[in-house]
Amino acid sequence: MTTATAHQPTSDKPKAVPGRSVIFKIKRCDGPGKPFRWESFKVPTEPGSNVISCLKWIAANPTTTDGKQTTPVVWDSGCLEEVCGACTMVINGRVRQSCSCLIDDYAPREGDTVTLEPMSKFPVIRDLWVDRERMFNALERVKGWVPIDGTYNLGAGPQESPEHQQMRYALSECMTCGCCLEACPQFLKEEDPKNWDTAFIGAQAISQARYFNEHETGARLKGDRMDVLTGPGGVSDCGNAQNCVKVCPKHIPLTESIGAVGRSATVHAIKKFFLGH
Amino acid sequence: MSEQRVIVVGGGLAGLAASVRIAEAGLPVDLFSMVPVKRSHSVCAQGGINACNEVARQQGYSEYEHFDETIYGGDFLADQGPVLEMANWAPKIIDLLDRMGVPFNRTHEGFRDLRLFGGSLFKRTHFAGATTGQQLLYALDEQTRRYTAEGKVTQYTFWEFLYPIVENERCVGIVAQDMRTMQIRAFRGAAVVMATGGNGLIFGKSTNSVICTGGAASRCYQAGAKYGNPEMIQVHPTAIPGADKCRLMSESARGEGGRVWVPKNVGDTRRPTDIPENERYYILEERYPKYKNLVPRDIATREIFDVCVNEGMGIDGSNQVYLDLTHRDPDYLTEKLGGILDIYEKFVGENPRFTPMRIFPAVHYSMGGLWTTYTPGDYNPDSPLPAHKSGNPIPIDSNPGHGLTIGAPNNMMTSITGLYAFGEVNFAYHGATRLGANALLSCIFDGLCNGQSVVNYVRNEAPTVDTINQSVYDNAVKSEQDKHDAILATSREPSEASPEYNPYQIGIEMGDIMNAQSTVVKTGAGLTKCLDKLAELRERYKKVRLADGAMWTNQSLSYTRSVGDMLILAEAIAKAGLLREESRGSHYRTDFPDRDDDKFWKTSVATYNTSTQLSDIEFVEVKKGLVQSRPRTYGKTDDAKDTAKTPEPATAS
Numbered sequence: 001m002t003t004a005t006a007h008q009p010t011s012d013k014p015k016a017v018p019g020r021s022v023i024f025k026i027k028r029c030d031g032p033g034k035p036f037r038w039e040s041f042k043v044p045t046e047p048g049s050n051v052i053s054c055l056k057w058i059a060a061n062p063t064t065t066d067g068k069q070t071t072p073v074v075w076d077s078g079c080l081e082e083v084c085g086a087c088t089m090v091i092n093g094r095v096r097q098s099c100s101c102l103i104d105d106y107a108p109r110e111g112d113t114v115t116l117e118p119m120s121k122f123p124v125i126r127d128l129w130v131d132r133e134r135m136f137n138a139l140e141r142v143k144g145w146v147p148i149d150g151t152y153n154l155g156a157g158p159q160e161s162p163e164h165q166q167m168r169y170a171l172s173e174c175m176t177c178g179c180c181l182e183a184c185p186q187f188l189k190e191e192d193p194k195n196w197d198t199a200f201i202g203a204q205a206i207s208q209a210r211y212f213n214e215h216e217t218g219a220r221l222k223g224d225r226m227d228v229l230t231g232p233g234g235v236s237d238c239g240n241a242q243n244c245v246k247v248c249p250k251h252i253p254l255t256e257s258i259g260a261v262g263r264s265a266t267v268h269a270i271k272k273f274f275l276g277h
Numbered sequence: 278m279s280e281q282r283v284i285v286v287g288g289g290l291a292g293l294a295a296s297v298r299i300a301e302a303g304l305p306v307d308l309f310s311m312v313p314v315k316r317s318h319s320v321c322a323q324g325g326i327n328a329c330n331e332v333a334r335q336q337g338y339s340e341y342e343h344f345d346e347t348i349y350g351g352d353f354l355a356d357q358g359p360v361l362e363m364a365n366w367a368p369k370i371i372d373l374l375d376r377m378g379v380p381f382n383r384t385h386e387g388f389r390d391l392r393l394f395g396g397s398l399f400k401r402t403h404f405a406g407a408t409t410g411q412q413l414l415y416a417l418d419e420q421t422r423r424y425t426a427e428g429k430v431t432q433y434t435f436w437e438f439l440y441p442i443v444e445n446e447r448c449v450g451i452v453a454q455d456m457r458t459m460q461i462r463a464f465r466g467a468a469v470v471m472a473t474g475g476n477g478l479i480f481g482k483s484t485n486s487v488i489c490t491g492g493a494a495s496r497c498y499q500a501g502a503k504y505g506n507p508e509m510i511q512v513h514p515t516a517i518p519g520a521d522k523c524r525l526m527s528e529s530a531r532g533e534g535g536r537v538w539v540p541k542n543v544g545d546t547r548r549p550t551d552i553p554e555n556e557r558y559y560i561l562e563e564r565y566p567k568y569k570n571l572v573p574r575d576i577a578t579r580e581i582f583d584v585c586v587n588e589g590m591g592i593d594g595s596n597q598v599y600l601d602l603t604h605r606d607p608d609y610l611t612e613k614l615g616g617i618l619d620i621y622e623k624f625v626g627e628n629p630r631f632t633p634m635r636i637f638p639a640v641h642y643s644m645g646g647l648w649t650t651y652t653p654g655d656y657n658p659d660s661p662l663p664a665h666k667s668g669n670p671i672p673i674d675s676n677p678g679h680g681l682t683i684g685a686p687n688n689m690m691t692s693i694t695g696l697y698a699f700g701e702v703n704f705a706y707h708g709a710t711r712l713g714a715n716a717l718l719s720c721i722f723d724g725l726c727n728g729q730s731v732v733n734y735v736r737n738e739a740p741t742v743d744t745i746n747q748s749v750y751d752n753a754v755k756s757e758q759d760k761h762d763a764i765l766a767t768s769r770e771p772s773e774a775s776p777e778y779n780p781y782q783i784g785i786e787m788g789d790i791m792n793a794q795s796t797v798v799k800t801g802a803g804l805t806k807c808l809d810k811l812a813e814l815r816e817r818y819k820k821v822r823l824a825d826g827a828m829w830t831n832q833s834l835s836y837t838r839s840v841g842d843m844l845i846l847a848e849a850i851a852k853a854g855l856l857r858e859e860s861r862g863s864h865y866r867t868d869f870p871d872r873d874d875d876k877f878w879k880t881s882v883a884t885y886n887t888s889t890q891l892s893d894i895e896f897v898e899v900k901k902g903l904v905q906s907r908p909r910t911y912g913k914t915d916d917a918k919d920t921a922k923t924p925e926p927a928t929a930s
């Protein structure tokens with residue numbers, strides 16, 4: 001919840017110099033299997049500039065600081081308001097969305113440098129664009145849906161208390177950005193889809209499984225979800241480092257989800273043991 | 278016999294609802310999208326989705342009134358049957374989304390909560406925090422994933438639609454390109470559903486996502502599909518001006534009590550919170566005492582524009598006004614509007630719970646789109662009825678089939694047989710202005726209701742595409758490959774670094790002229806100037822130079838191609854605006870300030886002329902028949918202008 005002091009401007013922030021130029025140092029790669037290289041660009045800023053507006057400027061003026069003509073940088077983006085998750089990259093060493101990354105905060109003085117790298121846990125397609133198919137695959141593995149009887153007109157869904165709705169809503173905002181996976185020491189890059197079923201699935205899918213388990217109809221598939229999350233690469237692979245929750249831009253209570261799924265996993269294992277399947 | 282396949286292009290709300298419905302009916306679906314469907318532009322929608330509900334009903338509201346509001350809001354430009362059908366389906370669509378698990382906000386008792394939205398005096402907008410579009414899109418994405426897992430839907434993610442394939446006047450497939458490998462290939466489909474969304478990027482900075490170029494719609498238009506009401510572009514009154522885009526501040530901010538004002542004293546440099554009530558001019562409350570801050574968007578936009586541009590009363594002389602929520606409890610605001618307030622805080626660096634926001638209008642939505650047809654339903658009064666009054670008996674119940682004949686194969690089919698348009702790319706529902714929270718509804722309605730029409734077309738009328746000669750598909754691929762190679766080849770030409778032929782520069786200039794001349798306030802002279810500039814840009818585009826010659830993941834190429842397509846659509850938008858010599862809804866001409874029903878109660882229908890490479894515009898009678906036309910005033914006080922000059926002290930409410 002916001003408190004009355006939350007609006008006080010932080011005074012230790014250096015004041016951004018208007019009309020300055022900043023240096024973008026970008027880690028580039030022409031495609032899978034191709035080598036990485038670094039290129040730098042000097043970019044003029046305007047009030048409100050963010051990483052995307054600077055990448056757009058580079059696209060229109062693709063000349064490096066050495067005066068070399070190069071190609072526009074390739075990156076992924078969509079909404080430009082931090083709600084689609086597409087534009088995630090590593091900026092000055094920290095994973096985050098580039099659209100909400102304001103240059104005034106990151107490079108307030110003339111000549112300051114902003115470093116852009118692609119996420120390291122996913123295969124690079126080109127430059128800053130990575131392939132996060134594995135995250136969508138994980139959602140399929142945990143049966144991330146509510147098994148309704150079809151789109152016929154069958155009346156309203158289950159009633160729900162506002163408290164429960166608020167809890168589910170907090171989980172529902174996950175935008176599949178991958179920050180939590182990039183920061184997780186247990187989640188490792190895995191290019192071969194064959195290994196996705198056994199490598200650690202990560203906080204995003206665990207939390208989503210909880211989201212669906214918390215819906216009255218969604219819970220009908222809880223057993224199937226728990227089968228996956230108690231199997232190889234499931235919730236027990238989490239080392240509880242809590243990096244994930246620190247970087248999640250949507251403030252999703254990931255450690256809480258991991259805890260909840262962990263407890264369900266224990267119950268699930270006991271049930272399975274006694275029911276013998 | 279195995280069933281024929283259906284192609285759906287676009288995985289926003291409209292495309293996903295269509296995919297789910299069609300797959301459920303048993304036809305295999307090939308779903309194409311330039312982004313993982315979960316990242317489609319629909320994710321941006323914030324405020325909510327409209328539907329009649331039990332609480333409003335017991336206060337005198339009805340599906341019929343929702344219909345009447347939508348027609349009135351759209352200034353009577355929409356054909357009325359489809360709108361009636363949509364309003365009648367709305368409560369059932371909410372129920373379905375509820376069953377899918379959408380976390381709609383709840384009342385204490387556990388029912389779905391409701392909020393006020395523009396154009397209505399009843400609470401009829403359902404919402405999930407301030408990220409309703411995200412939640413609805415995710416719910417449909419989840420159902421689509423389920424069908425994908427079952428093998429009923431095949432997803433082609435990061436594939437760009439390039440052109441429809443038309444044989445014997447029927448659409449029988451598409452050409453598409455893999456945005457990573459750059460492979461171009463043809464896909465057979467017995468029917469093709471376009472659900473590719475809006476075209477905000479034509480106007481440069483808008484509230485839209487970066488893929489909303491209108492390129493796909495333009496390609497269908499160039500292939501012969503007609504385009505309806507191109508000039509009807511909605512400018513949203515409240516956006517946060519930004520360096521890369523204008524971020525929306527949802528109408529729900531006004532629905533939850535947000536008040537729009539400027540200091541009465543021009544040049545007042547005090548902080549907004551230090552300016553006392555009686556020195557603030559509450560623009561909309563004083564000019565529209567009945568609807569106050571909840572007048573429809575075009576009206577709010579023009580009044581804000583008027584106060585800033587004509588009266589010079591913008592904050593610090595800039596083109597900005599305050600949108601103020603600071604009188605509400607911060608915790609309440611976080612619960613109801615957290616998502617959008619966070620956006621403001623993140624991008625502006627001020628907390629709107631304690632400091633009024635600074636906003637200005639920005640291009641937001643296209644009411645115009647691919648022109649579509651339909652079969653009317655069974656409700657046809659002898660003569661149109663007068664305006665509906667809340668609480669009065671309704672002339673027709675809300676059962677399906679009154680506005681549209683459900684499942685008729687031509688529902689929302691474009692002028693090319695077998696090619697459909699669903700969602701924002703369709704022109705059918707919102708007339709000359711869309712009411713807030715009606716777009717999500719029209720997208721899902723298209724998918725669910727008219728998805729059935731696609732199924733019936735494929736089962737009963739479509740040609741068997743498997744037997745069509747392969748050369749038809751090969752030729753279509755070749756034609757796209759040639760266009761592609763020609764653009765690619767320019768990267769190898771000696772580089773004149775002249776910005777004149779830089780695709781990004783051409784895009785910027787197109788955005789600037791379209792925004793200046795073809796949005797809030799239009800004039801004949803301005804639109805003529807706009808058309809001249811577009812002609813110049815088309816000439817320059819012929820010599821466009823690509824900066825990237827890569828054969829792998831070449832985003833510049835995709836963008837450059839779409840700039841050409843945007844220029845073509847831009848011409849239709851500006852030309853229809855020039856020829857519509859009246860003011861209606863979002864289309865406001867200072868040289869023709871009144872609505873002219875005699876001449877222009879008509880749809881503007883654009884056809885692409887392949888020899889002139891320009892649009893031919895005809896005006897086609899709107900099908901009337903259900904409710905009578907009436908002036909769209911929203912109870913504006915006649916002396917609003919005088920009030921503006923000598924404002925009365927605002928009453929704090």
Ligand SMILES: Cc1cc2nc3c(=O)[nH]c(=O)nc-3n(C[C@H](O)[C@H](O)[C@H](O)COP(=O)(O)OP(=O)(O)OC[C@H]3O[C@@H](n4cnc5c(N)ncnc54)[C@H](O)[C@@H]3O)c2cc1C
Nearest residue numbers: 287288289290291311319324325438474700701714716717
């Ligand atoms: C900021 C914002 C807030 C909004 N808030 C609301 C609201 O509160 N309530 C409301 O009712 N409406 C709202 N709207 C409007 C509403 O969000 C849109 O009209 C609606 O989401 C459009 O959905 P769609 O399915 O038609 O298309 P989109 O969601 O735009 O999806 C288009 C799809 O087409 C694909 N596509 C496009 N071109 C191609 C191509 N060439 N090849 C392959 N695929 C392609 C894309 O990948 C994408 O999957 C809002 C709009 C904005 C911009």
Ligand code: SF4
Nearest residue numbers: 184238239241242244
């Ligand atoms: S808590 Fe678990 S999931 Fe989160 S970062 Fe640590 S190991 Fe990874």
Ligand code: SF4
Nearest residue numbers: 174175177178180248
């Ligand atoms: S849980 Fe948070 S960090 Fe992880 S994918 Fe979702 S939104 Fe991103």
Ligand code: FES
Nearest residue numbers: 078080082085099
């Ligand atoms: S572009 Fe959508 S999160 Fe940044």
